[in-house]
Amino acid sequence: MSSTADTSVTARTDFEPVIGLEVHVQLLTASKIFCSCSTRFGAPPNTNVCPVCLGMPGALPVLNRKAVEFATLAAMALNCRINETSIFARKNYFYPDLPKGYQISQYDKPLAEFGYIGVQTLTTGGTGEHRVKKIGITRVHLEEDAGKSLHEGFPDSHEKTAIDLNRTGVPLIEIVSEPDIATPLEAYEYLTRLKEIILYTGVSDCNMEEGSLRCDANVSVRPRGQKELGTKAEIKNVNSFRFIREALEYEIARQVEVIEAGGKIVQETRLYNSHEGKTYSMRSKEQAHDYRYFPEPDLLPLVVDEKWKADIAKTLPELPEARRARLVTDYGITEYDAQVLTVSKALADQFEAAAKAAKNPKRVANLVQGELMGRLKAKGIEIESSPISMKGVAASADLVESGAISGKMLKDLYDLSFERGKDFPEIYDEEGRPQQSSDTSALEKIIDEVLAANPRQLEQYRGGKTTMIGFFVGQVMKASKGQANPQLVNELLVKKLAAGS
Numbered sequence: 001m002s003s004t005a006d007t008s009v010t011a012r013t014d015f016e017p018v019i020g021l022e023v024h025v026q027l028l029t030a031s032k033i034f035c036s037c038s039t040r041f042g043a044p045p046n047t048n049v050c051p052v053c054l055g056m057p058g059a060l061p062v063l064n065r066k067a068v069e070f071a072t073l074a075a076m077a078l079n080c081r082i083n084e085t086s087i088f089a090r091k092n093y094f095y096p097d098l099p100k101g102y103q104i105s106q107y108d109k110p111l112a113e114f115g116y117i118g119v120q121t122l123t124t125g126g127t128g129e130h131r132v133k134k135i136g137i138t139r140v141h142l143e144e145d146a147g148k149s150l151h152e153g154f155p156d157s158h159e160k161t162a163i164d165l166n167r168t169g170v171p172l173i174e175i176v177s178e179p180d181i182a183t184p185l186e187a188y189e190y191l192t193r194l195k196e197i198i199l200y201t202g203v204s205d206c207n208m209e210e211g212s213l214r215c216d217a218n219v220s221v222r223p224r225g226q227k228e229l230g231t232k233a234e235i236k237n238v239n240s241f242r243f244i245r246e247a248l249e250y251e252i253a254r255q256v257e258v259i260e261a262g263g264k265i266v267q268e269t270r271l272y273n274s275h276e277g278k279t280y281s282m283r284s285k286e287q288a289h290d291y292r293y294f295p296e297p298d299l300l301p302l303v304v305d306e307k308w309k310a311d312i313a314k315t316l317p318e319l320p321e322a323r324r325a326r327l328v329t330d331y332g333i334t335e336y337d338a339q340v341l342t343v344s345k346a347l348a349d350q351f352e353a354a355a356k357a358a359k360n361p362k363r364v365a366n367l368v369q370g371e372l373m374g375r376l377k378a379k380g381i382e383i384e385s386s387p388i389s390m391k392g393v394a395a396s397a398d399l400v401e402s403g404a405i406s407g408k409m410l411k412d413l414y415d416l417s418f419e420r421g422k423d424f425p426e427i428y429d430e431e432g433r434p435q436q437s438s439d440t441s442a443l444e445k446i447i448d449e450v451l452a453a454n455p456r457q458l459e460q461y462r463g464g465k466t467t468m469i470g471f472f473v474g475q476v477m478k479a480s481k482g483q484a485n486p487q488l489v490n491e492l493l494v495k496k497l498a499a500g501s
């Protein structure tokens, strides 16, 4: 599906969807949120556990300071107000992967509130123009993760479920959006921006395969113009942004169909089957959960005072949107390329370090834009896996800058880099560090030959068509197999043609 055209059912009917997203992000702390067990992914089942995260009677939680700092940093990056005092609460429910019988979370006094993310949306005029829409963030709160039920992978999996409690007590933030999202495409954009911002802060790896980022979507539809919200369904456990978008497309169409046929939407949790492209009812929420939240008696209120807040704020990096804008201004690159170069903080850092180290930063930007991106696109390679590194681009830029190699030679060397999967400096060495020809007498000989071989063009030039010089430069470059220094060729040609006339 195209990312620019909104072909969803909403564009065709008298109903409008209302979407809100809940995103869980695992924080990259070394230890769990209330004990010192490791958070490492992939450890043998039930090896990263202790009395605290196993929920043994009498074990007391101790809050991980780093988890608070990471959560606060993420909330700041999401433009939230940080509440000086927030309260941990017990969310009571029974589930086999929750040994305590409750999850420690935050309820009516969360860590942070009133944030937003700016997303680009298409204007409705059909002009292809974008505008930035602010999607509100209701709250960001801290909580612990539950364990994991394993329904397959064991000889007796057909009759038994295994439990791995390594994940129990791993620190999470839950980021709850306002129901401001109007289309599945906006949901996709919101999630993309959210992940990008979190990655820039470095508080999570946002690895969806490992469950470091999980998303649930609430969606309802209502007749256009109606104020009251329709009955919502919750879509849970979708493991990619693309699937979220597809699941929402399907679910909106389903709800509209039910209502148009005179039916009623049931409040329920639904799962998305990506193979069939459909959502299925998982459990009805008609008896809405009563979690009986109450304040966690074993933890003091969390206080993030002004001093601590200021210290955390100092670690806030330049965020993707601001960086993109700056790259466009500083290096004269297009918005699209700035987008590609800021896809990760690491890449943006590499680019800027290389550009600054080079003799001419703009040339580095031009080469990335003009020579690197096109080759990557043609070969379907992500920029992170580019055979030519940013340092390699900078090295090649310096060679062109000093006149050692021509633009044509650079293109050929880049082609070789992509063919052999090696970085530019290595290819340059392999090729014997070629230099473009500045041998005047050799060039003059080529020029004489070119002029002799093209008498008609020579006549046109002498007849006043001076633009013909470009043709001659091109012919000389071609005859020298791109090895000639074009500036020198130009100079020699002008001299030769002036002398001959």
Ligand SMILES: [Zn+2]
Pocket (backbone or CB within 6 Å): 032, 035, 036, 037, 048, 049, 050, 051, 052, 053, 054, 169
């Ligand atoms: Zn533990």
